[in-house]
Amino acid sequence: xxxxxxxxxxxxxxxxxxxxxxxxxxxxxxxxxxxxxxxxxxxxxxxxxxxxxxxxxxxxxxxxxxxxxxxxxxxxxxxxxxxxxxxxxxxxxxxxxxxxxxxxxxxxxxxxxxxxxxxxxxxxxxxxxxxxxxxxxxxxxxxxxxxxxxxxxxxxxxxxxxxxxxxxxxxxxxxxxxxxxxxxxxxxxxxxxxxxxxxxxxxxxxxxxxxxxxxxxxxxxxxxxxxxxxxxxxxxxxxxxxxxxxxxxxxxxxxxxxxxxxxxxxxxxxxxxxxxxxxxxxxxxxxxxxxxxxxxxxxxxxxxxxxxxxxxxxxxxxxxxxxxxxxxxxxxxxxxxxxxxxxxxxxxxxxxxxxxxxxxxxxxxxxxxxxxxxxxxxxxxxxxxxxxxxxxxxxxxxxxxxxxxxxxxxxxxxxxxxxxxxxxxxxxxxxxxxxxxxxxxxxxxxxxxxxxxxxxxxxxxxxxxxxxxxxxxxxxxxxxxxxxxxxx
Numbered sequence: 212x213x214x215x216x217x218x219x220x221x222x223x224x225x226x227x228x229x230x231x232x233x234x235x236x237x238x239x240x241x242x243x244x245x246x247x248x249x250x251x252x253x254x255x256x257x258x259x260x261x262x263x264x265x266x267x268x269x270x271x272x273x274x275x276x277x278x279x280x281x282x283x284x285x286x287x288x289x290x291x292x293x294x295x296x297x298x299x300x301x302x303x304x305x306x307x308x309x310x311x312x313x314x315x316x317x318x319x320x321x322x323x324x325x326x327x328x329x330x331x332x333x334x335x336x337x338x339x340x341x342x343x344x345x346x347x348x349x350x351x352x353x354x355x356x357x358x359x360x361x362x363x364x365x366x367x368x369x370x371x372x373x374x375x376x377x378x379x380x381x382x383x384x385x386x387x388x389x390x391x392x393x394x395x396x397x398x399x400x401x402x403x404x405x406x407x408x409x410x411x412x413x414x415x416x417x418x419x420x421x422x423x424x425x426x427x428x429x430x431x432x433x434x435x436x437x438x439x440x441x442x443x444x445x446x447x448x449x450x451x452x453x454x455x456x457x458x459x460x461x462x463x464x465x466x467x468x469x470x471x472x473x474x475x476x477x478x479x480x481x482x483x484x485x486x487x488x489x490x491x492x493x494x495x496x497x498x499x500x501x502x503x504x505x506x507x508x509x510x511x512x513x514x515x516x517x518x519x520x521x522x523x524x525x526x527x528x529x530x531x532x533x534x535x536x537x538x539x540x541x542x543x544x545x546x547x548x549x550x551x552x553x554x555x556x557x558x559x560x561x562x563x564x565x566x567x568x569x570x571x572x573x574x575x576x577x578x579x580x581x582x583x584x585x586x587x588x589x590x591x592x593x594x595x596x597x598x599x600x601x602x603x604x605x606x607x608x609x610x611x612x613x614x615x616x617x618x619x620x621x622x623x624x625x626x627x628x629x630x631x632x633x634x635x636x637x638x639x640x641x642x643x644x645x646x647x648x649x650x651x652x653x654x655x656x657x658x659x660x661x662x663x664x665x666x667x668x669x670x671x672x673x674x675x676x677x678x679x680x681x682x683x684x685x686x687x688x689x690x691x692x693x694x695x696x697x698x699x
Contacts, residue, residue, distance in 0.1 A: 213245040217378045218390040220252050220293070222280075223273040224261045226406045227380035229656040229666045230413055232280045234378050234404060236655060239286035247288040248372075251277050252386070254698045255293035256357045260333045260384045263350040267695040268686040274698065275678050276671065283667050297364035305360035315351045316343060317499055321359045323396060329388035330355040332499035336384070339543050341495035354385040361386055365393040377401040382420050383500060391420070407650030408463040411657040414650045422500035427607050431645040445644050452643030453595045457573050463646040464588075467538040472569040476578065477533065477562055484560075486531040487627070488579040489519060490572070491551065492587040492604065493539035504586075504605045508620040512585045513550050515603050519583060522624055524558030534563045535575055537587060541566035581627065590614055595639045599631045611638040 215238055219231035231249075238247055252259060254270040262269040281290060312319050312327075315334075319327025334351040335341055374397070382391040382403040394401035395418070403416040419426040435445065452462055459466050480486070494512045497504040509515040516534060523532040534555075540548050543566075555563035564570050572589060576582065581599045584590035586606030593600050594613045602614035603623065609616065612634055617623050658664040664671045674682070681697065688694040 213242055214372050214374045215242065215245050215247045215376055215378070216250060216374050216390075217247065217288075218250045218387070219277075219380065220250065220386045220390070221259060221261055221380065221384070222251065222277050223269060223672070225380075226656075226658060226664060228276065228280055229411075229658065229664050229671055230404045230406065230653070231378070231380055232284065232666050233413070233653045233656040235288060236284055236286070238378070239284065239288060243286065246372075248291050249281070249288050250291045250293065250296075250390075253277055253292040253294070255297070256360075256386075257695070257698075258350055258353045258357065259386065260337065260354070263337055265350075265353075266686070267689045267698050268682040270695075270698040271685045272674065272678065272682050275674070279669075280666060280671065283669060293361060293364065296368045297360055301360045301363045304363060305356040308359045309352050309356035312355065313352065314347050315355050316346075319355065321362060324358075324362050324389065324392045326355050326358045326362070326385075326389075328499045328501070329358055329383075329385045332388070333384040335495050335498050339495055340545055341498050341547055342545060344545060358385045358389050362389045362393060365389060366396070369393055369397045369399075374399050379403050381405050382416075383422065394418075406658075408646070409461075409659045411653040412650040413653050413656075420500055422497060422503060424503045424605070424607055424609060428610065430649060431641055434645050434649045435641050446640055448647055449640035449642075449644035450595075452647050453592055453639075456592060465539075468572055470538075470569060471571045473571055474574050475569055475571045476574050477564060477568075477570055480531055480533070480562065482531075482578055484529060484531050485580045486533060486578050487523070487581050487583060488575045489516065489532060489534045489583040490575075490587050490589045490593075491516065491535065491537050491540075492585045492606075493537045494585065494604070495547075497586075497605075506585075506604050508603060508617070508623075511547075512604060513547055515585060516551065516554065518620070519603075519623065520554055520557060520561050522627065523560055526624065527627065528558070528560055530560060530580075532558075532561045533575060534561070535570070535572060536564060536566045538566045581631070584614070591639045591642055594634055595636050595643070597633050597636075599633045601626050608638065608642060611642075613638050 217231055217235050219227060222228045235249055253274050257265045257270060308321060315327050315330050317328040317331050330351040333354055334346055377394045377399055379387055379390045379401055381387055391401050401418055403421060405414045405421040407414045416426050455462050459468055492512060520532060523530060536551055552563060552565060576593055576596060576598060579598055581601060582593040583601045585604030590600050590602060591608060591613060600614035602616050615626050615631055617626055655667045685696050688696045
């Protein structure tokens with residue numbers, strides 16, 4: 212008989228709950244005779260990516276939400292809580308692992324599992340502390356210890372049950388990464404689900420993280436080649452992505468230009484000189500997603516920007532370099548952001564535009580002789596609008612014919628000096644098409660900014676008065692008496 216595992220470990224505050232409920236119902240409908248196991252945390256651990264402060268009221272609400280979701284499922288399945296599959300030895304080894312690893316970084320492993328990278332990925336996502344300045348004795352240590360516990364428990368479960376296929380959400384963070392890695396250990400196909408954009412649109416990644424460049428590109432090509440629309444219709448949709456971005460209309464991500472003033476450029480710049488614009492990425496988002504995004508030229512983006520700035524200061528003093536910090540860095544006070552701010556004026560021809568600035572990114576595109584990027588989507592946009600793009604970092608379009616990519620670091624100077632025509636737009640248009648039309652529409656799960664997330668028409672995060680009252684009681688009991696009520 213077929214054995215299927217659906218891992219829905221994170222619940223509250225993520226789309227995982229709705230997406231994995233959708234997956235569970237689909238699997239039940241398609242495999243009525245299979246043994247389908249639905250794995251949840253259900254407060255086995257008191258800390259997770261969602262609840263880094265170990266608040267018992269959050270665990271209580273999450274458990275109630277898990278039960279509420281499972282009550283909406285039609286058909287049979289086996290609910291497994293993590294606590295059902297672990298033992299005391301697992302917990303003991305997890306605690307010992309924490310003691311032996313007080314400082315978690317990406318190089319920390321447990322057996323064949325990159326547990327440190329999973330914990331670091333979660334930590335950076337929550338704190339934006341890409342340099343791990345404050346990671347010691349943080350929640351990352353607890354995540355890593357619990358991940359060891361879960362990994363051992365999963366190993367025993369996989370020894371006991373021969374699973375035919377695994378379904379997981381994203382796979383990047385702690386606990387979710389353990390599921391992906393144990394599937395690799397046993398050679399079982401793991402399907403990672405992810406949200407493509409709002410509206411209940413879901414992506415599927417087989418045996419790979421959503422950040423795997425080749426897998427993402429294969430999905431883009433698959434969507435482009437899918438029958439149904441003719442080439443002109445697809446190109447028109449792809450073009451509309453870039454047109455909507457310029458107008459500040461939501462596409463597949465936040466509108467980062469909403470606080471910018473149309474057509475505004477930095478003051479005090481002599482635009483009669485050649486002006487190059489460097490757009491930074493908020494690269495903390497890709498700091499712990501495996502080897503795919505390791506920069507081939509520099510240890511990190513800041514080193515690359517400093518290298519380019521030095522070229523302009525020393526070798527191209529008659530050209531302007533405008534460095535536009537990504538708006539997503541607004542309010543970030545860590546050293547890596549401060550280092551970028553400090554580059555302003557290191558040469559008379561170098562200007563740093565802060566994330567808070569109302570300077571218009573698209574006005575910068577218009578005046579740019581060439582655009583330099585490390586992977587930000589605006590590199591695709593620059594290519595679409597007819598600009599010559601130089602790409603100095605890994606990204607989803609690194610291998611596409613969108614930008615000039617140096618073979619080695621020293622070639623960057625030549626790319627800046629040479630008269631280079633813009634690349635063709637087709638690959639950028641394919642990305643635009645995918646951003647608007649890629650992925651599959653869920654049957655039961657839906658989300659948008661107005662209505663929030665729902666499954667089978669039931670709001671996923673709306674609590675009853677009784678549940679809200681009980682959560683408050685749990686919160687007060689912990690605050691005043693250090694008790695964790697109603698979470699076991």
